[in-house]
Amino acid sequence: MLENRIRELLGRARDEARKAGMNVELSFHREQSSLIRLGNSSVALATHEALTRLDVSVQDGRKVGSFSLTADIVSADQLREAVHHAAENCRAALPKDYDPIFGTVEEAVDDSAGYDPALEALSAEAKTDLCADIIKKLKPRGRYDFSGSWSTGSTEMYYTTTANDSECYRRLTDGRFVMVLKEQDKKWELQVELSQKAAADIRAAEVIAAFDDLRPVYEQNEGFATTIGRQRVLFGPQAIAQLVGLAIWGGFIGRSWEEKRSWTAQNKFGDRILSEAVTIVDDPANPDVFSMPFDFMGKRRRRFAVVERGVFKGLLYDSASAARYGKKPTGHDLASGDFGLAPGDGPAGLEAGRKLAGDALYVPHLHYIHLPDPTKGMFTGSSRFNAMRVKNGEFVAPIFSTRVTDTSPSVFNNVVAMSSKTVTHNESATYGRRTPDAMSVPEWLLCDNIRITDVADSF
Amino acid sequence: MTIEQVATAVRGHFDRMRTAGCGFADARLYDEDASQRVVLYDGNLESNNRGLERGIGVRVLYEGAWGFAATADLDTIGACFDRALTNARAAARLPGFPKEMGPARPAKGEYRAPVVKDPFEVPLAEKLAFLTGIDERLKDDSVKQRIVHARFQRRRIHYWNTEGTDVSRFVNNTFATMMVMAPDKDGRTQRRSVELYSDGSGTRGWEWLTNPDWFSGHAERIKRELFEVVAAEPLPPGRRDLIILPGQGFLQVHETIGHPLELDRILGYELSFAGGSHVRPEMIGTLRYGSDKLNCRAGVTPNSPGTFGFDDEGTPQRDYYLIKQGILVNVLSSRTDLAEANAKAGSEVVSESGTAARACAFYRTPIDRMTNINIEPGEDGTLNDIVAATENGIIVDVPVSWSIGSNREHFHFGTEIAWEVKDGRRTRVFKNPTYQAHTLDFWRSLDKVGDKSTWLLQSVPNCGKGEPNQIMELGHGIPVMRFKDVQCGEAEAATKE
Numbered sequence: 001m002l003e004n005r006i007r008e009l010l011g012r013a014r015d016e017a018r019k020a021g022m023n024v025e026l027s028f029h030r031e032q033s034s035l036i037r038l039g040n041s042s043v044a045l046a047t048h049e050a051l052t053r054l055d056v057s058v059q060d061g062r063k064v065g066s067f068s069l070t071a072d073i074v075s076a077d078q079l080r081e082a083v084h085h086a087a088e089n090c091r092a093a094l095p096k097d098y099d100p101i102f103g104t105v106e107e108a109v110d111d112s113a114g115y116d117p118a119l120e121a122l123s124a125e126a127k128t129d130l131c132a133d134i135i136k137k138l139k140p141r142g143r144y145d146f147s148g149s150w151s152t153g154s155t156e157m158y159y160t161t162t163a164n165d166s167e168c169y170r171r172l173t174d175g176r177f178v179m180v181l182k183e184q185d186k187k188w189e190l191q192v193e194l195s196q197k198a199a200a201d202i203r204a205a206e207v208i209a210a211f212d213d214l215r216p217v218y219e220q221n222e223g224f225a226t227t228i229g230r231q232r233v234l235f236g237p238q239a240i241a242q243l244v245g246l247a248i249w250g251g252f253i254g255r256s257w258e259e260k261r262s263w264t265a266q267n268k269f270g271d272r273i274l275s276e277a278v279t280i281v282d283d284p285a286n287p288d289v290f291s292m293p294f295d296f297m298g299k300r301r302r303r304f305a306v307v308e309r310g311v312f313k314g315l316l317y318d319s320a321s322a323a324r325y326g327k328k329p330t331g332h333d334l335a336s337g338d339f340g341l342a343p344g345d346g347p348a349g350l351e352a353g354r355k356l357a358g359d360a361l362y363v364p365h366l367h368y369i370h371l372p373d374p375t376k377g378m379f380t381g382s383s384r385f386n387a388m389r390v391k392n393g394e395f396v397a398p399i400f401s402t403r404v405t406d407t408s409p410s411v412f413n414n415v416v417a418m419s420s421k422t423v424t425h426n427e428s429a430t431y432g433r434r435t436p437d438a439m440s441v442p443e444w445l446l447c448d449n450i451r452i453t454d455v456a457d458s459f
Numbered sequence: 460m461t462i463e464q465v466a467t468a469v470r471g472h473f474d475r476m477r478t479a480g481c482g483f484a485d486a487r488l489y490d491e492d493a494s495q496r497v498v499l500y501d502g503n504l505e506s507n508n509r510g511l512e513r514g515i516g517v518r519v520l521y522e523g524a525w526g527f528a529a530t531a532d533l534d535t536i537g538a539c540f541d542r543a544l545t546n547a548r549a550a551a552r553l554p555g556f557p558k559e560m561g562p563a564r565p566a567k568g569e570y571r572a573p574v575v576k577d578p579f580e581v582p583l584a585e586k587l588a589f590l591t592g593i594d595e596r597l598k599d600d601s602v603k604q605r606i607v608h609a610r611f612q613r614r615r616i617h618y619w620n621t622e623g624t625d626v627s628r629f630v631n632n633t634f635a636t637m638m639v640m641a642p643d644k645d646g647r648t649q650r651r652s653v654e655l656y657s658d659g660s661g662t663r664g665w666e667w668l669t670n671p672d673w674f675s676g677h678a679e680r681i682k683r684e685l686f687e688v689v690a691a692e693p694l695p696p697g698r699r700d701l702i703i704l705p706g707q708g709f710l711q712v713h714e715t716i717g718h719p720l721e722l723d724r725i726l727g728y729e730l731s732f733a734g735g736s737h738v739r740p741e742m743i744g745t746l747r748y749g750s751d752k753l754n755c756r757a758g759v760t761p762n763s764p765g766t767f768g769f770d771d772e773g774t775p776q777r778d779y780y781l782i783k784q785g786i787l788v789n790v791l792s793s794r795t796d797l798a799e800a801n802a803k804a805g806s807e808v809v810s811e812s813g814t815a816a817r818a819c820a821f822y823r824t825p826i827d828r829m830t831n832i833n834i835e836p837g838e839d840g841t842l843n844d845i846v847a848a849t850e851n852g853i854i855v856d857v858p859v860s861w862s863i864g865s866n867r868e869h870f871h872f873g874t875e876i877a878w879e880v881k882d883g884r885r886t887r888v889f890k891n892p893t894y895q896a897h898t899l900d901f902w903r904s905l906d907k908v909g910d911k912s913t914w915l916l917q918s919v920p921n922c923g924k925g926e927p928n929q930i931m932e933l934g935h936g937i938p939v940m941r942f943k944d945v946q947c948g949e950a951e952a953a954t955k956e
Contacts, residue, residue, distance in 0.1 A: 034546075037926050039728035042555025046546035047527040047927060049822045050535075051514075064504070070492075070512035070822075072532035089507050092583035094591065096503045124526075124549035132553045147730040149926040180731040189730065189865075259604055261640070261648040320505060367734065372860040372873035372893055372949075375647040380862045380871045384734075401864050403871060403895070405949065430927035453949075454895055456869050458737075 001110050002028070002158050002169050006073055010160060013079040017058075018162040024083060025103040025161040027055040027296055028073070031434035032120055033153035036127050038179065041135050041146045046124040053433055056082045058090040059102050065089025101319040101329060105159065105166035105298035114172030114290065118199035120154040122175070127152070131179070133204045138181065138211055142219065148179035152196065155434045159296055168294040174436035176426040177202050180385065181211055183218065188398055188459045190214045191365070191385035193238065195426035195438055197290075217388055221397040224389045225455050226361060232416070233404070233450040234357045234390060236350075236364020240441040241425040242381065243366070244280060244341045247408040250374045252280075252306040254317035258325045263377030263409055267312050274412040276310040279342035282332075288424045288440035289338040294331075301331040301338075336427065340440030344418025353444035355393040356417055360446070362388045362395065366404065377408035380453070403454035416446040460533045462490060462617055465515070466625075472540040473621045476519050479544055483520040483560050485620035486536075487771060489513060489821035492614050493579060497586060499594050499607040504587070514821040519543045523557025524550035525795075529822035556799040561812075565623035566775055570768020573761060574631045574664035578611040581665050589669060596678040597639050601686060603648075604640040609633070609668065610920065612932070624773035631663050632764045632932055634920040635674055639682055643689045649890055651685040651875050652857055653677040653706070659760040659916040659936050667762070687888040688876050694889035696948030700852030700880075701894055702845060702907075702941045707874050709917035709935035710858045712832055715898045716748075716755055717935075718924075719867035720781055722792040722800055722809070723827040732926050734865035737898060738787065740804035746787040749902030754835040755782040757791060757813060763934030764918050765831035772816040772825060779813070781832070785903070791815040791827050819929040826925045831916075833936035837908025842939045845907045852880040853947060855892050871895040877947075894947045901942060909939030 001007065010026050017024040030052045037045040052073050057066040067085035071078075127150050135146050152175035159168040175196030182189045192210040196202055235243065251273075256262040267273050283303045284291045294300055297319045305313040314330070316337075322329040346356060354362065361383075369381030383402040388395040419442040427437040460468075469486045476484040489512060498506035514531035517540050526547025530539045578586070590607045597605040612632040619625050638652035655674045661667060668674060703711055719736040723729055726740070738746065759778040760766055769775055772794055781789050792800070792809055793816030801807045817828035839845055846854070860873035877892035878885045916936045923930055 033927065035927055036550065037728070038553075039723075039730070040555045040726065041553075043524060043550035043553045044555065044558075044728050045525045045527060045824060046550040047529075047824060048542045048546055049529045049927070051529070051531055051822055064507060066508040068508060068510040070510070070531055071514065072530075072534075085509055089509060089583060092587070093507050094499075094502075094504045094587055098503070124546045125552065128549045128552045135553070145727060147727055149731055151927070178731045182727065182730060191731070259640075259648075260642055260646065261604075266646065324503070367865045368862045370860040370862040370871075370873075372871075373647060373891065375642075380860065382862065382864050382869070384865045401866075401869065403862075403864075403869070405871065431923065431930060432928075454869060454871070456864060456897065458866070458868060 002156060009073060009076055009079055010158065012076055013083055014160050014162055017083055022087065023059040023102050023162055025057040028158040029053040029433050030156040031153055033151065033434050034124060035149060035151040036124055038131060038146055038148040041139065043128050054082055056086040058086040059100060060090050062095035062099060063090050063093040064100055065093050098324045101297065101323045102163060103161045103297040104163035105161060105168055107300045108166040109168040109170065109294050111169065111293050112171040114197060115154065116173045116198040119152055119173040119175060119196065122152050122199050130202065130204050134179065134207050137208055143184040145182045145184055146179060147182065150177045151175060151430055153434055155436060159294065159298060161298060168298060170293060172290060172436060173197065174290060174428060176428050179207060188218050189385050190218065195424045214386055217395045218398045223400045223459060224397040225400050225457060226402055226452060228452050228455060230449045231452055232357060232360040232448050234353055234360045234362045235445045235447065236362065236386065237423050237425045237441050237443060239363050239366045240341060240445050241427060241439040242369050243411055244339065244439060244441060246369065246371065246379050247377065247412060248280065248306065248339060250371060250377045250408055252315055254315040254325065254327060255321035257315050261375055263375060264312060269312050271312045272310050273312045274307055274310045274409065275415040277344050277415045277418055278307055278310050278412045279305065280307045280339065281305045281342060282337040282339050284338045286338055286340055286440050288340065288422055289438045290436040291338055292334060295333040297329060297333040299329060299331040304330055335435045336437035341442060343420045343422045343442045346417035346419050348419055348421035350444055353419055353446060354390045354395060357390050357446050358393055360390040361399060361402065362390050363404065379408065380405040398459065400459060401456040402452055404450060405453040406451040411447055411450065414447045414449045416448055418442040419444045465533060466619060468536050469619050472537060476540060476544060477621060481519045481521050481544065483621055484518065485618065485772065486515060486517045487818065487821055488515045488617045490615040490617060492820065495579065495611045497590060497609050499590055501605055502594050512820060515539065516818065516821045516824065517543045518824060519547045520558055521547035522551040523554060523559065525558055526550060527824040556802065558795050559798055560794045561797055563622040564774065566769060566773050567625050569627040571629045572631045573662040575662050576665040577613065577631060578633055578665045579613050593637055593675050593678055597637060597682060599682060602639045602641055602682065606638040609635040618769065618771065618773045620773055626769045626773050628768050630767060633663055633668050634918055635668055637678060637681065639685045641685055641689050643890060649685060649688045651681040651688060653681055654918065656918065657762050657916045659762055661762045663762055684876055688890045691888040691890040694853065694877050694892045694948040698944050699947050700849050700941055700943055701945040701947065702849065702852055702854040702880065702939065704854060704856040704939060705915040705917055705937040706857045707855050708937035708940055709919065710861055712834060712935050712937060713829065713919060714861060714863045715867055715870055717829040717832040720790045721827040722790045722796050725790060726796055726799060733924050737866045737868040740800045740808055743787055743790060743804060743808035747785055747903065748782050748787045748899065749785045750905045751784045752837055752905050752908045753782055753785045753902055756780050756833050756835060758831040758833040758936060760831045760833065760916055760934060760936055763831050763916055765829065765933035770814045770816045771818045774812050774814045776814045776830065789813065791829060793825060793827055817931055819931050823927060823929045826929065828924065828931050829922065829933045831934045831936060834938055836911040836914045836938045838910065839907040840910055841912050842909060845909060845939055845941050846880050846885060847883040848907065849880045849941065850882060853877040853889065853892065854880060867898055869897045892947065893949055894945050896945055901945065904943040905940055906943050907941035913939035
C-alpha cells in the first residue's frame, strides 16, 4: 500500500471534502524513472527523475473542474489548496447537457505484484555495463554504430473519491530496452527491442543472438526496392501492435462510433467485421502485459473483447462518453489498456512464418504511422528496422524504406495465418507521466493484398 | 525556498561538482509552470483543468558525458546533483565523442514574452464566455461535431550554470483551435479547422486570442468550407502542381526541414526513437536542399512560442539562415555537439550554437529542438498571382495526417481541403486530398514563393521528440508556396516517383 504519510494526507483531504459536502476524486502518481540513451556507441545521456503528481477533480451536479499538481506532496494545506483550485474551476464551469458520472471505487485494490525492487534500483552503471558488453562483442563484426535507450523505473498509482472510503493502489516496475545497430557505410539499421518486468529480464547474450540472426541477410545482400501495388506481407511484433492499436483507435472507441467517425460506424454488435482469425481483447489477466487492475474512475477492470473470431463484440466507453451517450463505462478511463491480438493456429517461430509466406515482404516495424481517413480505418506508415524480402520461404535481402497505405478492415480481413505463439510488445512512451503499457501479439501475422504506395531508394 | 535561496544552494553544489571533476554543470528552476486547458465539445465543457508544476532539473558534464536528474522536492537539490553526477559517471564508462560546451559565454539577463493581458489573470467565466461565443457561431444543423479548444501556459524559469550564466525567462503562450465536422455522402467524416495564428508581430496574451483576425473571425469561413468539402468529390489521383497554404506549409516545413536539420538527429543520437536524418555533417554548406527560391531561417519572431530569449543552455537566442537560396548552410544545434559535427564533417561546418537547446519541463533535459523555422517571403506575388500562374494544380490547407520516413527522406500528407486550380482559376473543392514525395526532390521543385502578404506564423503546441519524451512548443512563419509536378491523391497503384 501507498506510504502511510501520503495515504493519510490523501485520506484526510478526501474526508474533509466529504464533510464539506463536496464530490471529489483524488489521483496520486509517483514515479522513479531512469533512462540511459545510447548514441554512436556511447551513453549520450543518463537521467533520473523523481516525480509526484496529484490530480483533483470536483463535481457539482453537471459542473466539473480539475486541478493537477506536479510537486512534492508535503502537507495537508497543500492538498486543501489543490482541492480549492479544482473547486474554483468547478464553480465557474459551464454545466454539461448530460449528467456526468462521478468516480467511485467499486472494489478496493492493493496490488504490488508487479513490483521488483531490483528493477527499480537498477543503476545507470549496471545498464551501461550491459550495453558496453553487447557493443564490445558486436562491434568487431562489422562497421557498426549502436544507439538506443533503456528506460526503467517504478510507478505508483492511487485513486480514491468521496463516494466511499475504498482505495485503489498499484505499484509496479517496468523497463523498455531498445538497441539499434547501424551499418555505417550502407546505412541499414537493425533493432532489438525488449520489454522488462524484472531486473533480470534483459540479458546481453539474448540481444547479441538476436542481432546475429538478422545480420547475415543485411551484410550479404544489397537493398531491395519492391514494387508499388498490393503484396503479401509478413508483419512482425511492433508492426502488429501498431496495426492492432490503430484498429482499436479507429474502430472501437465508443464516442467515435456514436458519432459515426469510426470504421465500424455502419456495424452493430454481432456483425462479422474481420477475418475469423481475429480476436482483440483487453485483458488485465493476460500475463504478457502490465495488467492494470482498475481505471481512474474506480472501476475494476476485467476481460473485455472488442472483436471475437472476427465478430464485433464491444466498444470502449470512458465515463464521459458513456454518460453522454447513455452507456455504461467499460473501465477505460486510463491512458492505456492491456490489449492483445489473440494468437492464431499457425506454427510458432519466425522461420515457420517465412516458410509459410513463400514470397512476401517481412515488415516487423512500421514507422510514423498516421490516419489519413479514420472513418475508413485508413493508415499510412513506412517500414524501418529489420525489414526483409522473403523469397521461397527464405529471407533474401533487406528492403528499402517502403510505405504501406491501407485500411484496418482490409488488413484484418486478409489474414492468411498467424503464429500460435504470442510475444509482448512494450508500448510505453515517456511523454508526461510514467505509464507502463504493453500489448500481447502473435510473433508474426501473414496478410495478403497489403497496399504498398511508395518505395525509397534508401533504408 | 525563495529563488535566491535556490540560487545560493545551486551555486554551492556547482562548486561541489567542480571539485568532483565536472567540467560543466547547470540548473533550471521552474518556479512556476502553470497551464490551463479548456475544451468545449459540442458545447459541453469536456476539459476544464488547471495545472501547476514546480521543480528543478540539473545537468553535469563529467569526462565528456552527461548526467541529468530532476526533482520536485527543492529540499533535495543536493541529492539531485549527486544523482546527476552518478549518472554522468555511469555514462562515462561507455564514452563516445566527448561532449563539450566550447568557449564559455556567460550571459545575464531576462526575457519576458510580449503580453498585454496575462490569460491567467482572466477569470474562467470570461474565457468560457468567449469560447462559447465561438461555439455558438459554429452551430448548424449540418455540423455534427464542434470543438473549441484553448490552452494557456505561464512559466517562470531561472537558469544558472558554472560559467556564471544567470538568466530568467517569463514566458506566456496561448494556443487555440476550433473545428467543425460532418459526414459526407460516403459516410466519411470530413472536418475543417483553424488554429490561432498571427503575422508574427503583436503580443501573446489574451488580446491575441480575442483578436478576431487571428481566430474567432474564421468561424463562419471554416463552417462554409466544411459544407463545400462534404459536397465535394474525392481528389482524383495524378501528378499536379501543389500550392500549399501556410496552414499546411508549417507542417511540411516542420517535418521535412525542421526535424532533419536537428543536429542530434544528424549525428545519430535520436536514431532509436524519432529517427535519423538524410543530412550528413559534411553536407552542411554544400547540399542543394531546395530550389533557389528556398530561403529558410531559424528566426527570432516576436510573437511566437518559438521565441524564448535564452535557450536552455542560457545562450541568447539567435536568428540565422538554415537554407539560403536552396543551399543548406546551417543546422539546429546546441553547444554540446558542435565539435563532433565538425570532426565528422572533416572541416568546420558549424561555428556556434544554434541556440536550440530546449527542454519542455524541469524534469526533462535540453535537446536540439526547433525554434521558429521560417520560410522567407518570396517575390512571386499574392496567392491570387500564384493561382493565376498555375495551369493544373491544387491548393491544400491544414493537415489531417502526416507520416514521414525515418530519415525524413520521404513523406505522405493528408489535408482537410483542396481547391482545384485549372488554367489560372480556382474551380472546385476536392475532399480527401493527400500527396506524397521524396524530400529533396520536393523542395527542389519549389518554383513559386508568395510575398509578405501570404506569410503567416503558425504555432506548433505539440512537437514530440526525445527520450525521455518531450512535447515542445514552437512556431513556423510560412508564405504560400508552389511545388511542381507532385504525386497527389490515393491511386490504387500510384506511379512510382
